[in-house]
Amino acid sequence: MSSLIGKGITKTYGGKDVLRDVDLELEPNKIYGLIGRNGAGKTTLLSILTAQNPTTRGEVTYDGMPVWENPEALSHICFSRELGQMAGSSGANGAGLKVKDYLEIAETFLPHWDKEFAARLIKEFHLDVKKRINKLSKGMLSMVTVLVGLASKADFTFLDEPTSGLDVVAREKFYRILVEEYAETGRTFVISTHIIEEAADVFEEVILVDQGRLLLKENTQDLLERSFHISGRAEEVDAACAGLAVHHEERAGRGKGVTVLLEPGQSIDQSRDITVQSMNLQKVFVALCGEEEQEA
Amino acid sequence: MNEILTQEKSIYIQIREMIENDILRDILLEEERVPSTNELAKVYAINPATAAKGINLLVDEGILYKKRGIGMFVASGAKAQITARRRELFYNDYLKSLLEEAARLGITKKELIEMIASSCEEGVAAV
Numbered sequence: 001m002s003s004l005i006g007k008g009i010t011k012t013y014g015g016k017d018v019l020r021d022v023d024l025e026l027e028p029n030k031i032y033g034l035i036g037r038n039g040a041g042k043t044t045l046l047s048i049l050t051a052q053n054p055t056t057r058g059e060v061t062y063d064g065m066p067v068w069e070n071p072e073a074l075s076h077i078c079f080s081r082e083l084g085q086m087a088g089s090s091g092a093n094g095a096g097l098k099v100k101d102y103l104e105i106a107e108t109f110l111p112h113w114d115k116e117f118a119a120r121l122i123k124e125f126h127l128d129v130k131k132r133i134n135k136l137s138k139g140m141l142s143m144v145t146v147l148v149g150l151a152s153k154a155d156f157t158f159l160d161e162p163t164s165g166l167d168v169v170a171r172e173k174f175y176r177i178l179v180e181e182y183a184e185t186g187r188t189f190v191i192s193t194h195i196i197e198e199a200a201d202v203f204e205e206v207i208l209v210d211q212g213r214l215l216l217k218e219n220t221q222d223l224l225e226r227s228f229h230i231s232g233r234a235e236e237v238d239a240a241c242a243g244l245a246v247h248h249e250e251r252a253g254r255g256k257g258v259t260v261l262l263e264p265g266q267s268i269d270q271s272r273d274i275t276v277q278s279m280n281l282q283k284v285f286v287a288l289c290g291e292e293e294q295e296a
Numbered sequence: 297m298n299e300i301l302t303q304e305k306s307i308y309i310q311i312r313e314m315i316e317n318d319i320l321r322d323i324l325l326e327e328e329r330v331p332s333t334n335e336l337a338k339v340y341a342i343n344p345a346t347a348a349k350g351i352n353l354l355v356d357e358g359i360l361y362k363k364r365g366i367g368m369f370v371a372s373g374a375k376a377q378i379t380a381r382r383r384e385l386f387y388n389d390y391l392k393s394l395l396e397e398a399a400r401l402g403i404t405k406k407e408l409i410e411m412i413a414s415s416c417e418e419g420v421a422a423v
Contacts, residue, residue: 031343175341183334183344201307201342221306221346278306 001028004049004067004077004156004188008058011044018044020212021058026156026190031182033203033220034192035281037289041212042192046158049190050079062156075111078154082161083133083141099136099144100129110152118151124173138165146174150181158190163199171195175202200281210289220281223261227284231257232274240272248287259287307342311350316359316378319370326372330360357381 009022019041026032026049036042047053049060051067051074059066062073097105107113122129125143136144142165149159163171179202182189190207193199200206200220208215216223230237234256244266247259259279260268268276279287299314318324333351337344351368354360359374371377398408 172341176338179337179341179344183337201340201346204343204345220343221308221349224306 001076001155001186001188002063003027004060004062006049006058006060009045009048009055009060010057011041011048011053012056017212019048022209022212022214024049024207024214024217026188028155028188029186030188030204031178031202032188032190033196033199033206034190034209035194035196035206035285036192036209036215040209040289042209043160045209046079046160046190046192047081050074050077050156050158052079052081076155077158078110078149078152078156079158079160080145080149080152080162082145083136097133098129099127099131099133102133102144103129103148106148106152110148110154112153114151114153117153118147121147121150121177124177125170139167139170140165142166143170150177153185154187156188156190160192161194162191163193163195171198175199178202196282196285197280206281208285208288215288223284224279224281226262227279227287228260228262228268229257229277229279229283230260230268230274231255231277232272236272236274240269240274242269244268248290259284307340307346308350308353311336311340311342311347312353315350315354316382319359319374319378324370326370326374328370329366330368330370332367 004026006022006024009019009024010017011019022045024045034042034046044053048055049067051060051069054068059068061067062070062076065073067073067077103118107115107118121127125140125147127140127143127147131140133141133144142162146159146162149157149162163174166174175198178189178191181187191199191203203220205217206220206223207217230240232240233254234251237256237258241258241260244260244262247261250257261284262268268274270276299310299317315324315330319326324330330351331339333344333348336342336347336351340347351360355362355368357377358371359377360368361371363369395408403411
């Protein structure tokens with residue numbers, strides 16, 4: 001299997017850059033988590049990587065070939081898009097169709113479609129295939145999206161907010177099936193989500209997008225092992241963090257808390273009277289992306 | 297391996313500790329196969345690479361060993377080895393923080409020893 005590579009991806013809508021110079025290499029046999037705030041450019045990035053949307057500048061290649069209008073490259077790629085509940089009865093994304101009709105269409109477009117796997121997932125998710133798409137609840141819409149992505153058997157499978165409409169039990173079930181499928185096949189999955197903590201253990205690498213830029217792409221465990229929250233008296237915290245990249249200061253009276261991401265060779269001065277805590281992915285994300293709170 | 301994962305510690309450290317705990321409790325016996333990386337990944341819905349990292353720590357220490365084509369096994373002597381290591385860590389992991397908190401609260405050495413002695417008698421600490 002080959003990598004999927006994006007070089008200098010830029011997308012402009014009405015003079016505004018939604019994505020700016022994003023360089024990204026997606027390797028085979030990995031589960032990536034794509035995280036970023038609302039409007040950061042996640043969905044645009046996913047649609048460009050899967051050639052459902054052209055770039056303004058830059059290029060996406062698979063095995064050295066551009067993916068744009070390239071059926072050979074696209075046969076390895078599946079982006080199972082969110083189904084809109086509000087889409088008209090016969091409008092875009094087949095809202096007026098029955099679930100089974102929608103799955104039949106998916107089967108004709110996805111060359112590696114696994115019918116047995118699809119049938120198993122229908123059972124696992126208790127999906128009623130005779131229902132019309134526009135009559136499905138938000139959770140069931142998510143299930144159809146997830147089902148298409150998994151049963152596509154594409155080497156590179158992209159899922160945009162697959163768990164957003166699912167209840168907690170269904171979300172856990174989804175992650176379990178995902179890990180099982182990944183362990184058996186080594187397919188690459190790229191999953192965007194706002195429900196970060198429950199997914200953090202599944203992601204081998206996180207891709208963090210902020211305001212149209214790629215902020216970081218790193219092994220999840222490595223990122224967590226170099227991220228710390230430091231708190232104590234402001235002077236002590238400042239002294240302990242001298243020379244370190246400090247993110248997201250919060251002050252309360254004489255006290256202060258900061259987030260630091262250590263670079264190789266750096267360390268925190270532990271001789272100071274401070275509390276050093278490790279962080280979870282959600283907290284790191286907020287520290288890196290939640291800074292600008294001037295106006296809505 | 298029926299513990300649940302928390303967010304306090306790295307996942308691979310927790311995987312390692314769970315396997316150690318199961319060996320200490322005779323849930324996993326010496327010379328017995330332990331769940332594979334993929335099995336652990338499925339059960340806990342974690343990335344197989346993370347599960348492998350936890351397993352590899354135990355392999356490096358000689359607690360687990362690999363039988364080619366069959367899987368991971370608990371080494372003989374693993375239980376004694378885990379006990380020995382945990383005894384070494386006991387001071388840092390438990391005693392040090394206990395003494396620090398006692399000092400902050402002004403609990404004297406004598407009071408502390410009495411507390412421990414009476415707890416042991418009541419069977420709280422099952423010693």
